[in-house]
Amino acid sequence: MASKVYFVDFRIENKKSLLDKLEKLLAPFEISKKFRKDALVAIKIHFGELGNLAYLRPQWAARLAQILKKADLKPFLTDTNTLYKGSRSDAVVHLETAVRNGFDFAVVGAPLIIADGLRGNTYERIELDLPVLKEFYVAKEIYRADGLIALTHFKGHELSGFGGVIKNIGMGCAARKGKLQQHSTIAPKVNKKQCIGCGSCLEYCPVGAPEWVEGGKKKRMRINEKKCIGCGECIAVCPQGAIKVQWNEQAIPFMKKMAEYACAVLSNKAGRAIFISFVQNVSPACDCYHFNDYPIVRDIGILASEDPVAIDQAAVELVNAEPTLPGAKVTADPGEDKFRALYPEIDWSVQLKHAEEIGLGSREYELVHL
Numbered sequence: 001m002a003s004k005v006y007f008v009d010f011r012i013e014n015k016k017s018l019l020d021k022l023e024k025l026l027a028p029f030e031i032s033k034k035f036r037k038d039a040l041v042a043i044k045i046h047f048g049e050l051g052n053l054a055y056l057r058p059q060w061a062a063r064l065a066q067i068l069k070k071a072d073l074k075p076f077l078t079d080t081n082t083l084y085k086g087s088r089s090d091a092v093v094h095l096e097t098a099v100r101n102g103f104d105f106a107v108v109g110a111p112l113i114i115a116d117g118l119r120g121n122t123y124e125r126i127e128l129d130l131p132v133l134k135e136f137y138v139a140k141e142i143y144r145a146d147g148l149i150a151l152t153h154f155k156g157h158e159l160s161g162f163g164g165v166i167k168n169i170g171m172g173c174a175a176r177k178g179k180l181q182q183h184s185t186i187a188p189k190v191n192k193k194q195c196i197g198c199g200s201c202l203e204y205c206p207v208g209a210p211e212w213v214e215g216g217k218k219k220r221m222r223i224n225e226k227k228c229i230g231c232g233e234c235i236a237v238c239p240q241g242a243i244k245v246q247w248n249e250q251a252i253p254f255m256k257k258m259a260e261y262a263c264a265v266l267s268n269k270a271g272r273a274i275f276i277s278f279v280q281n282v283s284p285a286c287d288c289y290h291f292n293d294y295p296i297v298r299d300i301g302i303l304a305s306e307d308p309v310a311i312d313q314a315a316v317e318l319v320n321a322e323p324t325l326p327g328a329k330v331t332a333d334p335g336e337d338k339f340r341a342l343y344p345e346i347d348w349s350v351q352l353k354h355a356e357e358i359g360l361g362s363r364e365y366e367l368v369h370l
Helices: 018-029 058-070 091-100 165-170 176-183 200-204 233-237 251-265 308-320 338-342 349-357
Strands: 003-009 040-044 074-079 112-114 123-127 135-139 147-153 155-157 161-163 210-212 221-223 273-279 301-305 365-369
Touching: 003 018, 003 308, 018 058, 018 273, 018 301, 040 058, 058 074, 058 147, 074 091, 091 112, 135 176, 135 251, 147 165, 155 338, 161 165, 161 308, 161 338, 165 251, 165 273, 165 308, 165 349, 176 233, 176 251, 200 210, 200 221, 200 233, 251 349, 273 308, 301 308, 308 338, 308 349, 308 365
Parallel strands: 003 365, 040 074, 040 147, 074 112, 147 273
Antiparallel strands: 003 301, 123 135, 155 161, 210 221, 273 301
16 A cells, blocks of 8 residues: 655745745644644754754754644654764764754754763663564664654765665664664774773773783773674773774665664654655765765755655655756766666665565655645
């Protein structure tokens, strides 16, 4: 059965703002009936890496928070800490970055909560019998929320072809251990040149996997792979940034794991999740970089659905139906696959096929123009 995906474009009529169009887009979901009164509703959004300007404007989140408050709900904006070292790698710098990028309470009218805690190790362990993974580590405050609305910036991605709703909830709602589980099958590695042997990793590791290296010219650490449980704690606490993820997971298993994580995130949100995808400023790569490139197509519109698979399928097809912009990173005619042009080795359809197979949603959809 085809899932409904609602759509508004960016054209303005009767002097109404684009923010009014967001409200129109949400009307079919009857939010006041969907969530119980006083429900704690997580607005999952990417706050943007410092230097990247492709992330969603905070005014979108502000209008959504306003809509939820009018329905007697309690919204909060949230994201999880990154696996890599950057401007969102722990809750302190993450919140600083969010405020610097405009996501302040005075702007958005809702509190900001980093869902996986101070260093990304606050999670719920979920067991599901799925084809690739059996256990999942979902950010606690997202899992414990009464409802979820995901605001997603649709764009290209170097490992999954595109980054849409499935990535926003599958990767974006995983705690650090869950992110590491999706990206790597082996333990983190210590960079010999950067390590100063301070022992911070050993102090915080729950199983004592970091070990002193005997001999050598200077004191340093290494990770015992047999002891390592893949929590990623050492990556977060190393003051030198000397402990690195071994990014060994290839595209196909990565995309399958990501889809399965989306299932885990939504496992207790049946009927209490809405997905909104902004097909605008479609940059070639992820918003996690500290820069962004010129968009590959024009700004198309905003999609909303209760089906994360259908909305991603619709977004891909809307982008692929467009010509590329002059000066974009790739050149492709209407109907040609823009994401395969960007990343020829990545079959982005894997994430959608696997997501459909495990019951996350349907690739068949009805596009409803509002």
